[in-house]
Amino acid sequence: MRRRWITLGEVLAVAAVVISGLTLWNSWSERADSRAEKAADAKQSSAKAQILVFSTKTSVDGRTLILTPTSEDQLIQSQTVRFPSSFGADPAETTGQSRVEVRWFEVPLKKARENGGMPDDSRGDERVPVAISTRFMVDGVIHDDVAIYDVGYTVRGRLLGGHNVTLRGLSLVSRTKESGLQARLDARWKAIFPQPDK
Numbered sequence: 001m002r003r004r005w006i007t008l009g010e011v012l013a014v015a016a017v018v019i020s021g022l023t024l025w026n027s028w029s030e031r032a033d034s035r036a037e038k039a040a041d042a043k044q045s046s047a048k049a050q051i052l053v054f055s056t057k058t059s060v061d062g063r064t065l066i067l068t069p070t071s072e073d074q075l076i077q078s079q080t081v082r083f084p085s086s087f088g089a090d091p092a093e094t095t096g097q098s099r100v101e102v103r104w105f106e107v108p109l110k111k112a113r114e115n116g117g118m119p120d121d122s123r124g125d126e127r128v129p130v131a132i133s134t135r136f137m138v139d140g141v142i143h144d145d146v147a148i149y150d151v152g153y154t155v156r157g158r159l160l161g162g163h164n165v166t167l168r169g170l171s172l173v174s175r176t177k178e179s180g181l182q183a184r185l186d187a188r189w190k191a192i193f194p195q196p197d198k
Contacts, residue, residue, distance in 0.1 A: 052134055052145040054098075054170060062166030065151065067098040075137045082131040084189035085182060086112065100130065100151055106165050113155065113163075116194040122154040125168050129188040131181050146181060148173040148188055 052074065054067045069076065081092040081100055087108035092101070109128055127150040134145045152168035176184055 050138060050143050052136060052143075052147075053172075056170045058167055058169070062168075063102045065100040065167045065170055067100065067170065069136065071138075073138050077135040077137055077142070079135070080133045082133075082182065082185060083108070084129065085186050086189070098134065100132075100167065100170070102153070102165050102167055105130075109153075109165065110155075110163055112193065118194070120163060121156055125152040125154060127152060127171075127192055129173065129185055129192065131176075131185045133178065133181075145175070146178055147175045148181075148185055150188075150192070 053070045055070050057066045057068065058064070059066065067076075067079075076096065076098045078096075079094045079098050081094070081104065083089045083091075083105050087105055089105050089108050092104045105128070129148055129150055131146070131148050134147075136143055136145065150171045150173055152171065154166055154168060155163050156166070157163045173188060174184075
């Protein structure tokens with residue numbers, strides 16, 4: 001049998017085919033990795049957008065806290081703000097513009113402070129817990145968030161001249177569920193506020 005030497009041209013042709021195949025594989029692999037990375041980023045962004053975090057702004061007179069989602073993808077639909085049971089205050093409902101207004105709970109708060117032997121003026125930022133149930137939309141999908149927050153406030157004035165309650169800010173205590181929400185809110189109020197002797 002006669003042996004035949006492989007020519008340089010044939011070696012180069014085989015090498016070119018191998019290189020071409022490796023280049024094609026590398027290009028496909030990079031595209032697949034890029035698609036997977038984009039999908040993971042989109043999933044992470046979507047998951048983040050489902051977590052409601054508020055930034056707050058106080059009105060000029062200090063009587064209203066305006067709540068704005070930190071994510072631009074979130075659109076608030078409605079909110080229910082609940083107060084400690086001892087306040088005897090009805091839940092406040094908002095639509096569109098999320099906020100907390102001091103007039104919703106000012107009278108029972110002043111009464112609670114008086115019954116608890118609290119001073120006429122605040123010694124700093126005081127706290128009152130509220131439960132906020134929020135319905136919001138992300139990319140056309142409705143989500144619900146239920147959480148207990150501490151509303152920061154100060155009190156100025158004297159007993160005869162009347163107290164003036166102004167709101168300072170909002171601090172997340174815990175995310176929770178609707179079931180048993182009022183009981184957890186009441187427990188929070190008892191934990192942070194001196195209760196009058198019965």
